[in-house]
Amino acid sequence: MKKVIVKLENFSKNYGEKQVIKNINLEVYEGEFLTLLGSSGCGKTTILRSISGMDKPTSGKVYIDSEDVTDLDPSKRKVNTIFQNYALFPLMSIEDNIGFGLKMKKVPKKEIKKRVEAMIKLVHLEGYEKRKPKELSGGEQQRVSIVRGLINNPKVLLLDEPLSALDLKLRKKMQIELKQLQRKSGITFIYVTHDQDEALTMSDRIVILKDGNIEQVGTPEEVYEQPKSLYVADFIGEANVFNGEIIEKNEKNDVVKINNDVNILIASSNHNLGEKVKIVVRPENIKLIKESKTEKNLCGVIKEQIYDGAFTKFIINIDKLVIKALFIGNDKTFKVGDNVYLKWQVEDAIVVGK
Amino acid sequence: MKFDNKIFKFIFIVPVIIYSVFLIALPLLYIFWISFLKNDSYGGIINVFTLQNYIDIFADVYIKIFLRSFLIALGTTFICILISYPFVLAVSHKNKKIQQILMTLVMVPFLTNSLIRMYGFTVLLRKYGVINQILLNTSLINEPLELMYNTFGIMIGMVYTLLPFMILPLYSSVLTIEKPILEAANDLGASKWQTFKKIILPQTLPGLFNGSLMVFTPALGYFFIVDILGGGKIMILGNLIKNQFLTARNWPFGAAISVFLILITSILIWGYKKIGGKMDDLGGM
Structure with a gap:
């Protein structure tokens, strides 16, 4: 039996009168690449933000590694988020950006330097250490933002449409790179996208969302070959x-x-x-x-x-x-x-x- | 619109040039000029070159005034920063509409003459004014507090008058911080204070300096606040200059102090540029 690393229990979220997530239950297994797939407004980002702690659920519970984190501050959760527009700190150099999380945890400077170096190597950005985010291309910035999360060894890495700002060719390349990074690091990825191609290529499992409900959960093969509903059949492929x-x-x-x-x-x-x-x-x-x-x-x-x-x-x-x-x-x-x-x-x- | 025509461009610029030359540059040059001249006993100016005015500035009594002015101005700036940061950060998290309303409220006091607002303050602060009456009636105090005719009163007036000049530049620089950046910091384990220290403060430094300059400099010279809320007992640079021109009728000495004040302000801006600040950031409100 695979270990459950993130669990959403009877999870609902309202924005004002509008219920954007309708009482869903979801289990994410350790080490898997799980994609939350749906058109805009289906609630996929809301789910991600509740796992990171940036949004609180209206009702229901969020568990990370069997610990109830529903009311825990984002800074205390063992997950990290990769943002759509990278959200790099503009005034800090690349190495300071990557080392930020460790610095906050008061890790000794020497060790930070070592681990930052390793991360820079991992995404082939040697020589960029002292540059500012603005001096990097979109793809490079996104790679920085990914290792800025990875360096903290999170239980789960949450990715909020991280590739949507890149052009098609670079996006395809980054998809493969991301998948490799995930396999190498063994860290659980929860990936949000509206791009069904991206979901099919990268995921171990796909969660298809519609209007705040889970429509189907399954491997890429399952959701493509045995769609449970017309919506899924139409949305995937x-x-x-x-x-x-x-x-x-x-x-x-x-x-x-x-x-x-x-x-x-x-x-x-x-x-x-x-x-x-x-x-x-x-x-x-x-x-x-x-x-x-x-x-x-x-x-x-x-x-x-x-x-x-x-x-x-x-x-x-x-x-x-x-x-x-x-x-x-x-x-x-x-x-x-x-x-x-x-x-x-x-x-x-x-x-x-x- | 595109103005290729040079004459056309010139016509647009002329009013600004006239304004700058006749109302700013020439008077300043005149002040600079007479600061090196002698005065006679009847308030006239004698065309004799002297450095005496500048030497006089360093007399004990004036040095004390300088120091007091600096302390008041520094204190005002500091208090304005302490009030502005929480306010501006709180406002920036509200939705656009509420932000607009709150920032407009910050500007509203400007619609009234600041002299009148200062007299308003005397109604509140004087010995048997509104505040003391309330405190006495509720038996929180037995004797009226000395809220004005002292440095405390002056500081209240200064902070009240100059606060918007800190809030506005700080607000516009806080707006340059995208929300995901703050979320990223929080996500990476930074507490609220760490986020402020590592992310917000560095990124709002231009606004902070701009605001500080716009609060500090007038705080050295706002004589009417000192006159009204200080009750004429306390002297700062502003009153000193005003008195030299209007009461003591020693224009050359008043001019010398003015030049000195301009010099100090210039040094501050120069220091700002030296530590890497951009002049553009100073202009934007």
């Missing part, structure tokens, strides 16, 4: 959604009647006969064929072919329904205007309920 009704239940499969009276098979679900369901199929799982032989397949017209280097994306219209299909490389089998049939494996059809 792209999704083709079909409305259907279960018309037959067999031993291994259920039969779902979807648009145009096409019947498709799905793996046995816990939905009842006659129940209305939504079926999600990921674009990369859809195959296109020119002619349908054995089965009755969905038929549509290719409206658009989008080539972006690594992938070719087809937009297919089935009456009013718009379906996306994704292929690796430059696929020239089909062209705009072709009539095509859609196919997918039974296990690629995910039922997300009503």
Whole structure:
């Protein structure tokens, strides 16, 4: 059993009349990279700020390492925060910035110097010791702010959209760097982002939030391959959604009647006969064929072919329904205007309920 | 708008030049000039060069006045700092609307002439004034307190009048500190006091110096506060200069003291630049 390092218990937060977090329970395990994912206003930053102590919950409790810290001042908590805009101290040199936490703890100067040096080495900022934050680029500043937290050996490092101010290329690079830092240090990371790509690449587990509720918690594979709700399916990656009704239940499969009276098979679900369901199929799982032989397949017209280097994306219209299909490389089998049939494996059809 | 035309630019600048030259530079030059001249017994000025005025400044009686002025000005500055910091930090944590209201309230007293406000203070502070009456009636004291016609009264007047000049520059420099920076300090284990010492104080130093300069310098010279709340018993640089010009009719000596005062202020600003302060930070209110 993995050790629980942070625990939120019946946690709620109100701002005035508005309840932004609605009675959630969450356990974070030691050493994991956990991402809080959601669109803006879903409460993800509020959760982070309650763990760091900058905000107090309206009700409920926060535990860090089994200790109730709900009313503990941020300076006394064994967690550190990385801010979106770095929040480096503008008048201090880089080494003073990094050593600030240790200095506050009255660690001997010699040791501070040693540990600061090690941290600077860790993020490849040798030679920058005496510079001021302003003289560094955004990516460099963020690296300083990350080790400024890491140097204190926190139980948990809290990262509040730390990469959102960087440009795409640098962001991708920093994602990998961060993940490596986390693995090397073994420190638990709780990472807040609205970027689903970032969440999928970096996390051990993802918590998907919606309007102050936890929608789903799971590994990247779980939330992508078995989304519990339409919201999750739609938020993580792209999704083709079909409305259907279960018309037959067999031993291994259920039969779902979807648009145009096409019947498709799905793996046995816990939905009842006659129940209305939504079926999600990921674009990369859809195959296109020119002619349908054995089965009755969905038929549509290719409206658009989008080539972006690594992938070719087809937009297919089935009456009013718009379906996306994704292929690796430059696929020239089909062209705009072709009539095509859609196919997918039974296990690629995910039922997300009503 | 862009003024490429030089003549156009010139027209805009002329009023400022006229103002600066005729109302500031020329009078100051005149003061500087007569400070090296002799006076006659009837208040006139004799065109004879002398350094006597500057030598006279260092007489015991004047040195005492200088020292007293400095102590009062220093004390005023210090008390203003002590009041302003908590106030400004508290205000900066409020929302924008409340901040605006509170800062406007700081400015409101400026709408009334400060001389009148000082007379208002005598109503409060005099022997059987409002404060003493209340204290006597509630039996907190048996005899009226001496709240004015002494240094205490002067300090109250000085701090009251000059406080906004400390609050405003300090407020604008506190605003330059982003909230996440304070949160980061707290997050990294700094107590409130450590955050103040390590983050807030260094970052508000320009504002602090600006405010100190704007409080300290007038505090040396605000003769009307000393006249009213000091009851004419106490003399500071301001009264001394005023008396030399108006009562003693020794303009050259008054001029010499004025020049000396300007010199001290200049040294303070020079010191500020020397320790790395920017002149721009002094201008902004």
